[in-house]
Amino acid sequence: MTLLDSVVMQGLGRHGALTSEDKALLLGLELNSRRVSAGEVLWQESADVDLFCVIKEGWAYSYRNLGNGSMQILKVYLPGDIIGMRDFGFSRRLAGVAMINEGVISPFTYQQLFELFGRSPALAAGIIAVAVRQQAILTERLVYLGRYAAHERLAHFLYELYLRLKRIGAVEDNGFFMPLSQEQIGDALGLSAVHVSRTFSMLRDEGLVVRDRQHVTLPDPEALARLVEFNDTYIDEALPPVFQSFA
Amino acid sequence: MTLLDSVVMQGLGRHGALTSEDKALLLGLELNSRRVSAGEVLWQESADVDLFCVIKEGWAYSYRNLGNGSMQILKVYLPGDIIGMRDFGFSRRLAGVAMINEGVISPFTYQQLFELFGRSPALAAGIIAVAVRQQAILTERLVYLGRYAAHERLAHFLYELYLRLKRIGAVEDNGFFMPLSQEQIGDALGLSAVHVSRTFSMLRDEGLVVRDRQHVTLPDPEALARLVEFNDTYIDEALPPVFQSFA
DNA sequence: AGACATTCATAACGCAGGTTATCGACGCTC
DNA sequence: GAGCGTCGATAACCTGCGTTATGAATGTCT
Structure with missing residues (x-):
């Protein structure tokens, strides 16, 4: 890459x-x-x-x-x-x-x-x-730290990774390699490691996220996207036209 | 200005x-x-x-x-x-x-x-x-949304405003005009308006913040700064030397 | 393979902060 | 100055998440 x-x-x-x-x-x-x-x-x-x-x-x-x-x-x-x-x-x-x-x-x-x-x-x-x-x-x-609950934060975090990884070709069958520990995820989301674990279990029980050690699968990415109302304009958007004349 | x-x-x-x-x-x-x-x-x-x-x-x-x-x-x-x-x-x-x-x-x-x-x-x-x-x-x-409690968030927020206002000459006797409602402060800090009110009362009882309608006074700004371990390098720092040769 | 450190799941318990409600103080408009 | 809307203080109640603890599974070192 x-x-x-x-x-x-x-x-x-x-x-x-x-x-x-x-x-x-x-x-x-x-x-x-x-x-x-x-x-x-x-x-x-x-x-x-x-x-x-x-x-x-x-x-x-x-x-x-x-x-x-x-x-x-x-x-x-x-x-x-x-x-x-x-x-x-x-x-x-x-x-x-x-x-x-x-x-x-x-x-x-x-x-x-x-x-x-x-x-x-x-x-x-x-x-x-x-x-x-x-x-x-x-x-x-x-925004998520300020105004969303743990399961929304985690879902959003995973979906963001999913989109970014997909863009660089690192997603296969809706699954990807994810080397972060739950403690690290907690440090990113402002949650305790214990609650990250609980929240993973919740998302698993709802069929939204399957995790096996360092491998994560999103069986239904669209369902996850709906849960988090993902705003993806900022990830994929091209430069606005005005930049062309400048550059 | x-x-x-x-x-x-x-x-x-x-x-x-x-x-x-x-x-x-x-x-x-x-x-x-x-x-x-x-x-x-x-x-x-x-x-x-x-x-x-x-x-x-x-x-x-x-x-x-x-x-x-x-x-x-x-x-x-x-x-x-x-x-x-x-x-x-x-x-x-x-x-x-x-x-x-x-x-x-x-x-x-x-x-x-x-x-x-x-x-x-x-x-x-x-x-x-x-x-x-x-x-x-x-x-x-x-960082504050992720890892600090309400009173630290509010103290940090007020101290940040205090520093920024001081820089533009809008602080007098450690006091300044602050037109935000508690609801708006809550929306900035990820708290409910009620809890912002509670937290203001707390800071008042500790002698750290005095508020009268839209006027805020910090009787002891340094004490507040210690409470929030304020990291002020990013507010006042000049451009690094390497920019001089560029610019 | 045995010893040890990480990581994770789950449970029990407590508390910070959300929610709802009530009341008083201001600041509008007419 | 009467009526009304906004703002803030405080109280009562509830819950989501932190904390602590325990045990199981996995990975690593020798």
Whole structure:
């Protein structure tokens, strides 16, 4: 899973906006790559912002460790995602990032990013759009934390993963690999691990979610989508037309 | 309160990065202005994204109306804030925006924004940094929704307002004007209006917050800051050095 | 294969916060 | 200033979720 694949699949490279030079520039971000182990911390909160990463394999999450001893997971990153854009414009990290399972990442620097922006406005627009869409996903989580019950939060979380994984071709027979522990899911959804377990049992009893260790199947994704009234415009939407003239 | 004041006060215009042309461009965004009434909806969720606004007077909030009948307020905007940047890169609004009290706004278009970006990289960086900081505030709210109790959420919310208002010179004797109803505060914090009232009483009894109708006083802001372990780096931080060479 | 650490399911119990209701204080309009 | 609508305080009651505990299943190390 390269960034190029991801950007194209997210509809940001359509309309013939990406020249072959653009593609070469994008691939150039991924010349370096590094194998990382499960649980490895890529950076801690408050560390200097020196680089960003593309995830090529594996899952990661960004998190905040809180004064009261708990952790809030902000976002789960999948292959093809850019990590660290949250910190763009800051000199210190606003959140830590750690790998969930083992994988491969491609780090690149602020300088590389600026150079790319200078060379291709189309890519600049595309990358900014990707970052903005990640924020939209975060906002959606905020809405769920504020105003929905546990089973709706979990259903929404799983359905979001399902859609994002489907887009990168990682869903088969409505099922996907899901390396998160229930404790981690709880940290993402603002729930205790125990209640995540209870809620999984509930969704299982209702025939909405089947889980076997690290494999999740959604027997009827549409039913789940109805339960959570999923707002998917922000995940798949292309850049608005006005960007074409700019880029 | 103009955008220029705001950008400068937020430390994004320091380092002599803003030329007099930059300043003229910024002020040019605010040539149009319009008086708006209390409660006026500036746009609804899903409306076409045609313009952005600078708030010159008054408070506003962005919100989502949810299927279960409740509302989640995403962010409260104060004078000097840019509204609508959340939707940058989308063709439909992700959230509605409404005025809290009456005020004055200056609308500007996508085209104006792009033109400004093309003419001044320094301003482009500055405006993006402002948008990124607004997202950081949102992330902080998410953390509080996920992992903190009602009194901590409310204390954090009030302290955040206090800091933001202080920065624009709207705090006097540790007190400020706060036009939000308890129902609206509840919608922002994921609490019922009743519990917001209970929590205000609690903070009052502890001597942390004094409230008289729409006026709030924090007798001991530092004590409140300790209670919420306020992370203020994201509010006041200047752009990192690497941006200077770019801009 | 044995020892140990994780992860997960389920139960029992308590409490923070939701819900509903009532009442008083303001701020409108005419 | 009478009537009305909105806002906020407080109380009573209920429930969803946190907490703690226990045991079973699985994965890992040697």
